[in-house]
Amino acid sequence: MSDRVRLGMIGGGQGAFIGAVHRAAARLDDNYHLIAGALSSTPEKSIASAKELGLAADRSYPTWQAMLKAELARPAAERIEAVSIVTPNHAHFEPAKAFAEAGIAVILDKPMVHSVEQATQLQQVVRERDVVFAVTYNYSGYPLVKQAREMVRAGELGEIRKVVVEYNQGWLATKLEESGQKQADWRTDPARSGVGGCIGDIGSHCENLASYITGLEIDSLCADLTTFVPGRKLDDDANVLLRFKPAKGGVAAKGILFASQICVGGENDLRIRVWGTKGAIAWRQEDPNALLVHRPGAPDQVYRRGNDYLASTAKGAARLPSGHPEAFFEAFATVYTNAAKAIRAGAGAKGPDQFDFPGVDDGARGVRFIHRTVESSTSSQKWLAF
Ligand SMILES: NC(=O)c1ccc[n+]([C@@H]2O[C@H](COP(=O)([O-])OP(=O)(O)OC[C@H]3O[C@@H](n4cnc5c(N)ncnc54)[C@H](O)[C@@H]3O)[C@@H](O)[C@H]2O)c1
Numbered sequence: 001m002s003d004r005v006r007l008g009m010i011g012g013g014q015g016a017f018i019g020a021v022h023r024a025a026a027r028l029d030d031n032y033h034l035i036a037g038a039l040s041s042t043p044e045k046s047i048a049s050a051k052e053l054g055l056a057a058d059r060s061y062p063t064w065q066a067m068l069k070a071e072l073a074r075p076a077a078e079r080i081e082a083v084s085i086v087t088p089n090h091a092h093f094e095p096a097k098a099f100a101e102a103g104i105a106v107i108l109d110k111p112m113v114h115s116v117e118q119a120t121q122l123q124q125v126v127r128e129r130d131v132v133f134a135v136t137y138n139y140s141g142y143p144l145v146k147q148a149r150e151m152v153r154a155g156e157l158g159e160i161r162k163v164v165v166e167y168n169q170g171w172l173a174t175k176l177e178e179s180g181q182k183q184a185d186w187r188t189d190p191a192r193s194g195v196g197g198c199i200g201d202i203g204s205h206c207e208n209l210a211s212y213i214t215g216l217e218i219d220s221l222c223a224d225l226t227t228f229v230p231g232r233k234l235d236d237d238a239n240v241l242l243r244f245k246p247a248k249g250g251v252a253a254k255g256i257l258f259a260s261q262i263c264v265g266g267e268n269d270l271r272i273r274v275w276g277t278k279g280a281i282a283w284r285q286e287d288p289n290a291l292l293v294h295r296p297g298a299p300d301q302v303y304r305r306g307n308d309y310l311a312s313t314a315k316g317a318a319r320l321p322s323g324h325p326e327a328f329f330e331a332f333a334t335v336y337t338n339a340a341k342a343i344r345a346g347a348g349a350k351g352p353d354q355f356d357f358p359g360v361d362d363g364a365r366g367v368r369f370i371h372r373t374v375e376s377s378t379s380s381q382k383w384l385a386f
Pocket residue numbers: 010011012013014015016017018019038039040041042063064086087088089091109110111136137138182183186201
């Protein structure tokens with residue numbers, strides 16, 4: 001794509017984690033040009049961060065409000081066409097809504113917003129303004145996750161009966177937030193993280209991965225959230241039973257979703273297993289170039305990234321020949337690249353469906369999932385309709 005999308009960024013300044021991953025993902029396939037930023041929570045740090053990245057002084061903004069105003073005052077051919085929002089969760093809704101209302105495409109990290117009401121508002125704005133809106137559920141970008149999705153869609157696993165999806169981390173097994181560690185600090189604070197701790201931070205990835213691969217819709221859920229670390233204000237461990245809506249004329253699948261940040265030794269141990277009547281698949285984020293496939297009465301098979309036998313979507317999401325490992329950056333870049341294609345095609349609100357990336361509806365479902373698990377966990381009724 002010679003005509004690179006003019007990109008602005010909110011968040012991702014000095015000391016931030018995921019902003020740098022977004023910048024690398026945006027550049028990997030050369031589809032974007034980062035030209036503006038309001039990169040941090042204070043004006044001084046925003047300007048200093050922009051200087052480090054080599055942004056022009058007149059497009060290094062103290063706040064996102066200043067960026068929006070100044071960019072809209074520029075001729076349309078110069079102003080940013082898309083904005084990446086990589087701030088902590090409490091600072092997602094307002095900029096996402098304001099930029100989408102201004103007709104600027106939004107690429108926003110998960111969980112999308114704090115409340116179901118905010119999520120509904122964003123869905124409305126995206127439809128009314130017909131803008132491209134991506135939510136970086138980056139695990140959907142892995143080639144073998146796309147392969148698993150294609151196999152389910154093609155009926156290769158038969159009717160889906162059971163889904164087990166898990167994400168085990170150990171980095172919050174102690175009260176890390178007391179040390180001032182930036183990422184732990186806001187993630188354990190309800191005012192900035194939202195109603196969910198671990199369930200919002202990584203349980204939401206599980207929900208999205210299961211939905212993306214299986215296409216199943218949750219019918220009801222029963223959640224047990226725990227705060228193991230004394231004095232912490234949000235959950236750090238989540239165990240959720242899922243009942244899915246029956247597939248057309250078929251069985252109602254069951255699911256188990258668990259996510260934890262107190263699993264000592266766990267790094268980013270995200271896994272999914274799906275069992276159907278004709279076969280099963282298993283995928284692990286820490287070994288992402290392989291997909292294990294079981295079929296009854298046959299030896300197990302390992303599908304590997306970069307091979308001709310894969311589905312076209314899986315082949316299209318790979319950049320290197322088989323055997324050269326690809327992983328987190330590349331999967332993130334696939335979300336960015338597909339969003340860029342949607343922007344260039346003028347796909348607007350239909351972008352996610354036409355170009356295969358998570359959109360505002362996926363983001364809204366994720367927010368609802370977090371709220372329903374928290375409600376179920378605190379309710380005596382336990383099983384709640386989704
Ligand atoms: N998709 C993924 O795999 C993934 C991984 C990590 C984080 N995330 C999400 O990305 C977001 C950021 O997480 P992080 O770990 O990078 O956080 P972080 O604390 O490392 O970085 C957040 C950045 O946002 C800036 N910021 C805060 N308020 C701002 C404001 N009003 N205007 C401009 N900048 C502001 C901070 O100064 C900081 O630079 C969160 O929503 C998180 O859930 C997603």
